[in-house]
Amino acid sequence: MSAPAVFHVTADGLEIEVQFFSPEIVRILKYPAGNAVEKRSFAVVMQPEPCRFALKEAEGRWLLTGDALQLEIAQADGRVRFLTPEGGLLLAEKEAGTVFTPECYAGERTSRVRQAFRLDGGEAIYGLGQHQTGRMNQRGQRLLLSQINMEIAIPFFLSLKGYGVYWDNASPTVFTDSARETAFDSELGECADYYFLGGGSGDRVVANMRRLTGKAPMPPLWTLGYCQSKERYASQYELVAAVEKYRELGVPLDCIIQDWQYWGNTPELWNSMEFLNPAFPAPEKAVERIHELNAHVLISVWPDFGTETVPYREMKERNFLLGFGANMSRNGRNYDAWNPDARELFWKLLERHLCKAGVDGWWLDASEPEQPFPYTQNMWPTPDVFDTPTSAGSLRRVRNSYPLVHVEGVARRQKAADASKRVTILTRSAFAGQQRTGAFCWSGDVDSSWQALRAQIPAGLNLSMCGIPYWNTDIGGFFADREFRGGVAEPGFRELYVRWMQFGMFTPMMRSHGTFSPREIWQFGKRGDWAFDAIEACIRFRYRLLPYLYSTAWEVAKLDGSFLRPAALDDPALAGVGDEFRFGRALLVAPVVEPMYVKEGVTDFSRTGSRRVKLPAGKWFDFHTEEPVAGEVERPAPIDLVPLYVKAGSILPLGPEVQFSTEKPWDDLELRIYPGADGEFILYEDAFDGYGYEHGEHSEIRFRWNDAARTLTVEDRCGSYPGMLEQRRFRVRPVGGTEQAVTYGGEALAVMF
Structure with missing residues (x-):
């Protein structure tokens, strides 16, 4: 019936x-x-x-x-x-x-x-948000799911049973x-x-989570380039000088981030959302200069306000403040982000000074929101704080949703105010559904340590399995002084930073940040120095990957795919493996997460370090040697190399050498074919910013590899957009084979080997 x-x-x-x-x-x-x-x-x-x-x-x-x-x-x-x-x-x-x-x-x-x-005894599950336990499989533990710095609470799990x-x-x-x-x-x-x-596969379950809680939009291309930050640039002159130095060195850069205290350095002026610090006398001119250098600016904004700020006064007058704030604002208060009128006022405050200055996006820090007490897996907040009333009920009732309503309030209003550029938000916390804002989450104020680096991989993978695709970490870890008091002057910190950079170039946003030690590339020496050269190689390779990254972002937006995936989604035998991961459809990354070359301050490159890699079932290629590999391998890992593997049947597009993401058109792309299986890839392009893509202004070029016939078919281009390349060259090379160059004008063609 x-x-x-x-x-x-x-x-x-x-x-x-x-x-x-x-x-x-x-x-x-x-x-x-x-x-x-x-x-x-x-x-x-x-x-x-x-x-x-x-x-x-x-x-x-x-x-x-x-x-x-x-x-x-x-x-x-x-x-x-x-x-x-x-x-x-x-x-x-x-x-x-x-x-x-x-x-x-x-x-x-x-x-x-x-x-x-x-659950079944041997059943592996992933998800629950982002946690610093270092565990990939979430079985056999007790977790407090409540938003705090470094911990993202999402009450969702995904089973390898599908x-x-x-x-x-x-x-x-x-x-x-x-x-x-x-x-x-x-x-x-x-x-x-x-x-x-349901769904039957991990990828299908993630797609269903997006159907349930919201689809992820496209990020602008520049956010997939390299972002430089530190705690903090103390003046507008220092901020601009950092971008100028990158351009002088010829090291690619797309974004610089201004952290706190541009408003001043007293708790009472905390987060005034305007440039009150005398070291920032002409912020519009500083941002204009950075734009002239073809870079972008993000700026830090918090959800709480010091008692002598205009936002505090206006929020208080309308009864929009909650009964607590972060320690750093002393007696300041967080705003009630559950109140739509309060969200509207928050956006108006951003518009009043920061939008006017021309900034390109927001670093919505402490979006848990941060609270004025220790709060860890072993310590609950005091009951009176949880009893704080909000417009949606008590804080206890709605606590974990704060980052969602806060971030979504900004995202929706910015898009409504200016559709010419895509909303760009970096934020420290998240809740289920936050992918629909397009915000990049980061893993919080983690230590600069090898233990913390190892923990970031399962932390990011488990968050991704909750349907949230855009994630990153502070490359190098935030607190450098806890294990490396000399910061960048210590060879041990330099080794850790290089390995973290090698991991970070395979996360959706590649961003360096931290405190107690500067992080710009020239702080690590000059060309010819091992650390400088290894960092530069990472940044340059990231830019060559942009066509692959942007097309993967389209797969996320259109098909609910993922940037970061556990290897176990391809091979359940790897259910507990948390130190390697799939990055898009083609790549498997196995970052080095143990020190190899620096011991007791002595750097020794005379020995050969290596790491063991467990590959999912099937045929793979070592990206660096282009040799076929399978199963479990011991991979040499010198300081300038991250073990990287490509799945058989993959078509990997590589773009030109550039100084910033849109410096050159993709009119001459290298296509590497990894034989051993049939495969396909869709090259996606649009205006790289704005929302025309939502109205059909984009193009797709589908490539198909027939392994038996050793033929690459380039299909008719689908779609168009203003400024689209009408003609281009593809340089096609099966690994181990000879390159063939073809001219493509939008009509189907075949390349035979």
Whole structure:
């Protein structure tokens, strides 16, 4: 028989609603019988599609069969099991797994809510946001999911069995996994509300998470170049001089970032959102000069304000301030980003001085928001802070969604105000759905240490598996003085920085930043010095990868793909491997995350360092030697080399040597073919900024490699945009073979080898 899209029953004192949002996405809602529930989701934007399912009753259960999933609901207790269309078990709720515990917070009667599941013993799961544990597989641990510096809380996990679970609750939540259960336990909630996302593969589950919570837009091309920052440029002259020095050296650069205190250096003037510091007397001229040098400027903005600032006064007058702020603003306060009128005022304040100065984007720092107390995995905030009222309820109710509403408030208003340039935001925290803002998250104020470098790889991969594709780290780590008190003067720090740079060039944003030691390339010596040369090689290779990077961004935006992927999505045998990763469709990166050449301050390049790499099943090529490899390999890793592998069947486009991302058109591209399998690649192009692409102003050129025939087919170009190249040259070379150059004018052609 047919049933409506929503199936509603009562069992064991619980109201249970099942709603198919799509054949692969199902919402489960449970709450005590007789209660009325009005639930707001900050993350979910998908509207349910018309779906039909068959309903049967048999042997004490209801069986709902859709096109891609089956659900069993026990009539005795309402326990739900999720199965494949063939009846294979994917996930089951635990017996008595839905628990409501009455609570009273600040006079509000509500409940603590818990939902427990049973997973297979050897089942690997990823996600839960970004954490610094160094673990790839998230089984067997207890995590506090609450936004803090370096920790991003997203109550979602993806299983290598080909499904995901999003627990739709924005209050602080404890995730626990043990041999007995896998559970989300939230401080506050009137209902248990979660989404089961099928798909059969990790990539499909990530795509469904984007369907549920929002698609990611295209970034501007320049954000995929190199970004230089430090804590902090003390004057506008120092800021401009840094860009001029890069141009003088001929080292590519696309962005410079101005960190805090351009407003002054007293807590009372904290985050005034205007240039009150005398060292910045003419910010418009400084930004204009940087633009003349073909670079861009991001500027740091916080969500809290010192007590003597105009934003503090205007926010306070309209009752838009919360009852707490960060330590650095002393008695300052965060604004209530859940209030749409407060978000509007925040944007108007940005427009008043910073947009006027011509900056190109925002560094929305401390977007957790930062709070005035220690807050770690082992320490909860004081209850009175969690009881802070907001326009959306108590802070306890909505805590984890702050970065989403804050960042989205800026992103939406900037796009509405000026569609000529794409919104560019760098931010320290995130929540489910934040990919729809296009913001780049970064991993916070991590230490400059080898342990921290190792931890960044699983941190970024797990965040990516939550559907958030744009991520980066402070290259070199933020706090240099904790292990390297001499900073850049120490050979040990230079080795760490070079290896971090080699990792950073394979993240969606390549950005150097940190404190207690400068980070510009000339701080590491001059050409001919090992550290300078290794850093420059990374930056130059990043720019050669721009056609690949920009096309990967299009795959993210159009097809819900990912920049960063665990190798286990291709080979489950690598489920626990957290020190290597896939970067787009073609590449596998195995960064060096252990010191090899510097010991007790002595640099020794006479020995040959190496690292072991576990390749996913199939045929691969060593990028540097172009030799075919497979399985587990021991790869020499001198200081100027990062182990890098290319999947057989890949078509890798490499662009020209440039000083900035748009210096030269892509009219003469190298196409490297890695034989051993059929393959394809879509070269995507548009105006590289603005939103014309959303209205069809873009082009795609599809390349297909037939391995048996050893033929590359370049198909007819699809689409167009103002300023598009009408004719170009492709230099095609199968690795180990001879290059052929062809002229392409938009019509299909074939290149045979």
